Amino acid sequence: LETLIATKAARCVEAARGRTLVDFALRRTHGFDAGLACARSSYLAGFQGSSNVLAGQVFGLPVYGTMAHSYVTSFPSELEAFRAYARLYPDQTVLLVDTYDTLCGTAKAIVVARELAAAGRRLRGVRLDSGDLVELSKKVRQLLRQNDCGEVAVMVSGNLDEFRLDQLLHDGAEIDVAGVGTRMGVSADAPYLDMAYKMVEYAGRPILKLSPGKVSWVGPKQIWRHYDDSGRMRGDTLGLAGEADFSADALLHTVMQDGVRMQPRESLAVIRERCRLERAKLPESLRAIRVKPHYPVTVSERLQDLQARTRNQKLVAENEPSARGD
């Protein structure tokens, strides 16, 4: 799950081209532990924080929130709601402006921005959660600028994922921050990773399964990664553990042995920075949002040999009349 969500979140980060992203997924993740995993994984992938306050407490990552529509509708008027919210959170006021009409809501947010400014504070942002986000974000930005509120951030939310973020920015939306929820939190277009652990050796004997379409590679393995001169990844070699190292980086390391962790625990900041650096080494095609990526993986000769030998032995042995109990 963590790999799945981190991948989806990293794609959102690529699509956002530097805009700040916040995890809004908790209400649609498949339960609470999925919600925690989502907040942590998306933060590691480059999100700025999460609306999940428990994740903030557990992992120490930044929490963000804005008002809900029910907060606005619970007041007799939108302006009263905005003023009450600004009194409650004077230093981090982000006003949700689309409950009745986004542009009218923005006009009221500007009133509150002036009131905050008069008190020595400032309005942090306005959030758009519906409608044509391209057109509305441009108009809202213009309104803000015309009223000396150019520094107020424009935040958007609502059914966002990497594809919609990419499209919005391509179409000229003027966005500083985006809340990304459901589609990232359940990895909507790829909600599972078709991965399984397979036994590859038992009591010194190499092992595989030969089920059609599900043949596994035999033996304990290592992966070596190759880079081009600019430091970009150009392909991997899959081989047997203990093979010559191809003068390349070996990716698999022992992280736990006999129940003991082999390296000290890393902070979120360290993991997040490594994620950023590793993403920068990806070939451009793997960072594209809409292109089906290709990445060359070759299999070492020794692994191919062992695979063929084990396969043939097993095919013969299991099909002999004696093996069938005949």
Add this chain to the structure above:
Amino acid sequence: LETLIATKAARCVEAARGRTLVDFALRRTHGFDAGLACARSSYLAGFQGSSNVLAGQVFGLPVYGTMAHSYVTSFPSELEAFRAYARLYPDQTVLLVDTYDTLCGTAKAIVVARELAAAGRRLRGVRLDSGDLVELSKKVRQLLRQNDCGEVAVMVSGNLDEFRLDQLLHDGAEIDVAGVGTRMGVSADAPYLDMAYKMVEYAGRPILKLSPGKVSWVGPKQIWRHYDDSGRMRGDTLGLAGEADFSADALLHTVMQDGVRMQPRESLAVIRERCRLERAKLPESLRAIRVKPHYPVTVSERLQDLQARTRNQKLVAENEPSARGD
């Protein structure tokens, strides 16, 4: 999540046309609590049980398991693996026959079936997990029958969902039991339910939001369901709570008040039976697997009136210059 999974599972039950289904989803659900929710929800929807033993312990639902490929490959030969498994679980032996070759595996399972029979036991089933399940299930069934093992169940698994089950049975697969995993457990084609709670009344004041594409219906509501003469559902009416009852069933009941449950807790068996009876009342079109269903929902006049009045008042009030702080 529970509604999502129960719906997906109920569709699998419809597609299986009476075959036994078992939840195999735990390894791909989005975390452990999602796995528990999946085991419980699919059981309520008509599955026979789950491979999730914790769910068995927590909810008291039947647990099922078969051997893993790694169990087979850990033995020098498949026949030895089958014999060891049959010694371990003599009363519930289901043998996984596709590790090397499904038909050879079945031949070995027949050997073990005879050995079990000689000891007064019987082989419960064989499981196919790969390949062309239509052709293989027919051949396996034939092999079993030719060897006086006609009562051995044929179980299949591997990327199943309601669409594949429907196709398999349509194509003549001879199946008694199916393990349904990943695609049901993450509701792969519809991994989230786009539902939210909305505030509809506050301090006696009817409330709505007018965000484009997200307008909410005002006021506390009731739903009345209408049936035809044969007892099939034919449509719902959405109205205001307290309206005349349309001589139809009111669907919404208070289940908790002031923190206290209003009805006693129901057993899984009771809920499961209600689910079965309610599904039987669905119109045929809603039980079909591939048809986009239509179900008529009408809105009562009183609700439409209140909606229009509240909407107009709010539109005027929020757009007045005074409301904007002008």
